[in-house]
Amino acid sequence: MSLVGAEYFVGIDWAATNHAVCVLDSSGRRVTGFGVEHTAAGFxxxxRRLAKLGEPGGVPVAIERPDGRLVDALLAAGYPVVAVKPNAIKTWREGEVISGAKSDPGDAHVIAEYLRLRAHRLRAATPLSEDTRALRLVSRTRSDLVAARxxxxNQLAALLDTAWPGAKEIFAEVTSAISLAFLHRYPTPDHAAHLGEKRMAAFCIxxxxxxxRSPAELLTRLRAAPAGVSGAVVSDALRDAVLALIAVLTALNTAIKDLDRSNAAHLHAHPDGKVFTSFPRAGLVNAxxxxxxLAEPDAYSGPDAIAALAGLVPVTRASGKHHAVSFRWACNKRLRVALTTFADNSRHSxxxxxxxxxxxIAGGKDHPHAIRILARAWVRVIWRCWNNxxxxxxARHGGAARQLNPPTAA
Incomplete structure (x- = not known):
């Protein structure tokens, strides 16, 4: 959707409760400005006020966030929404407002002016399908819960390091189900004081x-670590702290498993589900x-746009004699993690x-760099499969087919 040639340009300074709106015409003259409450009536x-400016498709709106209910309301009404980066607006404002003055209405004006003058370089957001919105909601929530876990x-490991090192060392992962069960049964050194090989064997069964590891080996790991805290008062405090963290981790594990099932259901229901689950080692969660x-296919000009969005390609900075190629920090970090995780897994299959x-690797790249190179190559394959x-x-992938069926010598 082209933004060039619009008669009006709208800038919205987003806030938690009240948004500032500024409308400029094509010459840069301020047409109106007003506030909008973050309520259904406000939206x-x-x-209603924007409708007075003309057809929604000809009135682009710029706002400093790519999602949210206000953005959804504008997209549903048919307005081209441009998500502008706060850092870009900050830099633009510093160049336009020499005094350094700042206000919400002033920021809305700066955003509208930025949209008007850079309309030829900006791209309107593509509305997500209902299936993609549902999948994104579940997938991002799951990722956030994994980060919380x-x-x-780490909190539990740090607590055990301080108060009971043996309980951290007994099993390979302190957050595993067996480790949490052990800590629930024996939250302090005093509780495990009379733990013997027979009881450990019964617990494992x-x-x-x-x-x-055998029960005897597990006990050896427990006893070999530095002794934990002792004393009734400190032990009671440790028990409360350990049980509290176990409750948090148990709840998170249950919630993540529930979201895994929801993730799988929404992915299978998605029209693109079969395409994205077909890639080697993609699995359900990663796919x-x-x-x-990703948005819808028409949101991108090609695979290179997706690679840049995911931070898989470097940034070049050249000025005079200075020339540097560096890591791309500004990107969709969730997409980068998803694609590099897939790429790393795919090389094993x-x-x-x-x-x-x-x-x-042979060319001198370290592991993360090599994985980004592989992920960029996969993006081209994903793009072709996705669009087709x-x-x-x-067998239909040229590079892979040559690996499967190498040419024979004459």
Missing amino acids: TGLI VAAG KHGYSGR AQIRAE SPWAAGIYRRA GQPYDP
């Missing part, structure tokens, strides 16, 4: 422990993450992917 009033696990972070990785609506088939 309705905004749409990592943080809670009860909780289905399938590790390689859902990749599809959830796809000879073509393994070959790209090996050549990158066809699941991945190594």
